[in-house]
Structure formats: C-alpha cells, structure tokens
Ligand SMILES: [Fe+2]
C-alpha cells in the first residue's frame with residue numbers, strides 16, 4: 001500500500017478491482033454460452049468438425065476455470081478489506097495514544113510508554129505486513145490468470161484454423177471462432193486494467 | 200461473509216438486503232443492512248457496526264459499486280447502526296449522513312466531520328435518491344428517542360429499523376418471514392423491552408397503517424411481506440410495551 005493513497009485509497013482500489021472482476025465474470029459467462037452453441041454447431045457439422053468440437057469443449061472448460069479464478073480473486077479482496085479495516089482501527093488507537101503521551105507526564109506517562117512498547121508498533125506493522133502479503137498473492141493470481149487467458153486465445157486461434165476444414169459449415173464455424181477471439185480479447189483488456197489497478 | 204440479495208428491482212431502481220453472516224462472532228448481534236439504488240445514485244440504510252464493516256463492504260462490492268453511494272441513512276444512534284461510519288468516511292469523505300437532529304452531535308464520536316451530518320427534523324423529511332424521493336417517517340421512542348423509518352413509495356418498502364426486529368435462533372436464516380406465529384415468538388421479548396412508549400407505539404401503528412407497504416424491512420431478523428406486514432402492525436398495536444417485567 002502506498003502511503004500517499006492512504007487507507008481510503010486502498011479501499012477504492014479494492015472496489016476498482018472488484019468492478020473489473022465482475023466484468024470478467026460476465027464475459028466468462030458469455031464464453032460459456034458461446035462454447036455451448038459451438039458444440040451444437042460442431043455436432044451438426046459432423047465428421048468435418050471433429051477438431052472444432054474438441055476445441056469448443058476446451059473453451060468451455062476455459063470459461064469455467066476463469067470463473068473459478070475470479071472467485072479466488074474476489075475472496076482475496078475480501079481478506080484485503082478486513083486487513084485495511086484493522087489497520088484503520090489501529091491507526092485511530094495510535095493517534096489517541098500519541099495524544100495521551102504528549103499530554104501526560106510522570107507515572108502515567110511511564111505506563112503509556114510501557115504499553116506502547118508492548119503493543120502499538122507490533123500490531124500496526126503486522127497489519128501492514130498482512131496487507132503487503134495479500135497484495136503479493138493478488139499479483140501472483142492476476143499473473144496466473146493472464147496465463148490462463150493466453151491459453152484461451154490459443155484455443156480460439158486453433159478453432160479458427162479448424163473452421164477452415166469445416167466443409168459447408170466452414171463459414172459458420174469461422175464466424176463462431178472469431179467471436180471467441182474478440183471476446184477473449186475483451187478479457188485481456190480487463191486483466192490489463194486489473195493489474196494496473198493493482199500496482 | 201454476508202451476502203447481498205436483491206429484494207426489489209424495477210428498471211434501475213433496486214433494493215439490496217445485506218444479510219446473514221455465518222462467520223460473525225456470537226457476541227455481536229446480527230444485523231441487516233439495506234442499499235437503495237436509483238440509477239447512478241444510492242443510499243445505504245443503517246450501515247452497521249465497525250466490527251462488521253469488512254463483511255458488509257465486501258458483500259456490497261459483489262452487487263453494487265459502492266463509489267456511487269452518496270448518502271447514509273441512520274435510523275438512530277446505536278453502535279450496531281452507525282459505528283462503521285468512520286470506515287465509510289475513510290472510503291469516501293463526501294458521503295452525507297442523514298440522522299435525527301437529536302443525535303447529530305453524538306454520532307460524530309463514531310466518525311465524520313461538521314459537514315457530514317444532515318439533521319432530520321422531528322416531523323421527518325424527504326431524502327432524494329436519484330430521481331426518486333424517499334420519506335423519513337417519524338418513529339420516535341421506538342426505541343430511540345430520535346428515531347426514523349425510511350419509506351420508499353415507489354417500491355412500497357418500509358425500512359423500519361429496530362421495529363419488527365427478531366432475534367432468531369442460529370440456523371434460522373430465511374430472508375423472509377414464512378410462518379408468522381413461529382417467527383413472532385422471537386420478536387416479542389425484544390419489543391416489550393426495547394420499545395419505550397405505549398403512546399409512541401400507537402401513533403406509529405396509525406401512521407404506517409396509512410402507507411401502502413409490500414415489505415417491512417427490520418434491522419434484525421427476517422423481512423415481513425404481503426399480508427404479514429399488516430399482521431405485524433396489528434400484533435405490535437396490541438403488545439404491552441414500555442415496562443420492565445419483574
Ligand atoms: Fe437500536
């Protein structure tokens with residue numbers, strides 16, 4: 001977390017990530033439907049579209065994996081909200097304690113100092129470390145997802161090649177596979193946004 | 200984790216109920232939060248205690264972009280209603296909080312600045328949300344001495360705060376009241392003890408009986424809908440309140 005953005009900025013960043021997750025989930029849902037249609041189309045095309053049929057099934061699995069991956073990301077952002085909340089609370093407490101320290105003297109001051117040594121710095125640093133760890137895990141998951149989406153692009157491109165062998169269904173299969181390509185490109189853009197929000 | 204569920208939808212006008220947190224520690228009372236959104240604008244009703252902020256915020260994010268929330272409505276001053284205010288202000292310092300004038304000087308102890316609070320006068324007022332207007336309906340002394348419900352005339356939903364609240368046993372997680380007789384058992388002790396004034400109660404019953412209400416949404420427990428709304432008002436009207444039973 002950057003100090004300048006503050007905890008409010010951190011929460012707004014989590015919201016932006018969540019909005020992007022929602023858009024990827026919606027697109028993954030669309031790919032799932034498209035893949036189902038593609039499977040039916042391949043069935044009608046029969047022998048000529050066997051390769052296309054296999055790829056459609058793979059694309060459907062890709063959509064499901066992507067949805068699961070988004071759920072993992074969503075869960076991670078929940079963890080981040082909890083850590084940010086804990087950090088804000090600690091910050092507030094620290095401010096009160098700081099004020100007490102500057103206003104008190106003698107015995108009372110000594111007590112505060114002892115309390116501070118035991119508690120304040122440790123819990124504050126712990127919360128910050130927790131947020132940093134969560135952010136690293138989030139980055140890693142976004143990177144993993146980018147790889148998954150790369151696989152999706154390869155599948156879509158292969159489907160396009162297979163479509164050429166589709167005989168009389170060739171044009172229809174070609175249309176379907178370029179739809180796949182465009183939709184997966186949308187996800188690519190969302191993921192780029194995601195990693196930008198994240199940095 | 201809590202979940203956000205759509206309880207009303209008409210075009211871009213929606214009510215979300217944020218309910219049931221199975222992970223909530225047993226020593227905290229379970230609460231419902233509601234969000235009314237109209238197009239690009241939204242108001243959050245009784246956002247809850249600071250302990251449950253992460254759960255409410257995350258559940259909300261899954262269904263709605265919280266950056267669009269411009270207002271918070273607090274039915275009264277209790278910690279389970281509004282102690283999360285400091286976190287909401289951290290998220291967006293421009294959010295305004297509508298609350299009874301009686302508490303406008305007390306609640307800043309939870310958060311917010313001089314610019315945050317918009318005091319509601321005793322007779323109530325209209326609160327605009329997008330192109331719609333919600334109505335703050337007086338419910339003073341039920342239980343708080345400065346207390347409001349919020350009525351949405353288009354959706355025909357009354358957010359009733361602590362009125363209608365039920366402390367349901369664990370596992371009783373239905374969103375709506377399905378069996379009134381069985382449900383109301385869990386509401387009775389709460390209303391007898393928390394509702395402070397017999398006269399205020401009679402006034403309130405008369406006031407809301409005139410409203411067209413499809414759903415009555417309390418801050419604790421299940422939502423009353425359809426015929427159960429009238430049943431609840433009639434039940435409350437005859438309940439003996441404002442005295443400690445010895
Ligand atoms: Fe209360």
Ligand SMILES: [Fe+2]
Pocket residue numbers: 277279280360361418419
């Ligand atoms: Fe309450």
